[in-house]
Amino acid sequence: MNLELLKQRRTSITLTGLLAGALTISACQQQQEPEPSLEDSISAEQSVPMSADPAEPSDVLVNSEDATVNEVESDTIASINGGVSQITYLCAPELTVKATYKDAGKQVIIDTDKGTATLVKTNDATNPEVFNAETAIDGGEGFVQWRVAHDDRETGVMRTAGVDTADISTYECKKTEEDSI
Numbered sequence: 017m018n019l020e021l022l023k024q025r026r027t028s029i030t031l032t033g034l035l036a037g038a039l040t041i042s043a044c045q046q047q048q049e050p051e052p053s054l055e056d057s058i059s060a061e062q063s064v065p066m067s068a069d070p071a072e073p074s075d076v077l078v079n080s081e082d083a084t085v086n087e088v089e090s091d092t093i094a095s096i097n098g099g100v101s102q103i104t105y106l107c108a109p110e111l112t113v114k115a116t117y118k119d120a121g122k123q124v125i126i127d128t129d130k131g132t133a134t135l136v137k138t139n140d141a142t143n144p145e146v147f148n149a150e151t152a153i154d155g156g157e158g159f160v161q162w163r164v165a166h167d168d169r170e171t172g173v174m175r176t177a178g179v180d181t182a183d184i185s186t187y188e189c190k191k192t193e194e195d196s197i
Contacts, residue, residue: 105172105189113174113189115162126162126174128153133160143167152178 099120105113114127122137124147131154135147144165152158157179164172172189 101169103169104192106192107172107174107187107189109187111174111187111189113172113187115164115169115172117169123147124162124164126153126160130176131155135160135162145169152176154178 100116100118102114102116105115107113111128111130116125116127118124124135124137126133126135131152133149133151133153133155135149137145138148139146144163147162147164149160151160153160153176158177158181159175161175162172163174168191170191172191174187174189175184176187177184
């Protein structure tokens, strides 16, 4: 029995030693400093004297009409946004439509002399692409629908209606040679 009592004490001493070692190690570890509060940040704010001279512009702007892709490609500051394109259409009956396509957002902004509307793409197809807005072109009650066809969005059909949605105006539109962006 003496031997069994000795084994129990050895196990107890070993577990106590391991527990004491773990406590010692955790007590020696660095504690994270608390994040400074908003009050501390505000009180630590320092005033910086400003110069009366205007700052030098550091950004280089590139006019996309003047620069070629090769010139812009080597420039690390400028970037070309390929997801936006603008196309001007002449429509019958007489109407000029400037369409700004935002492919990433699946939107088109239709700008006419009657008003401007932002339409959302309602289908996944590319020919024809169908866009729709639940407001009239002048921003009032009604709707605007825009269907554009062909790979280069060469032709479009716009349907608009005001309060009386039974009175629909339809415009057949063709892309002009005046292409922006």
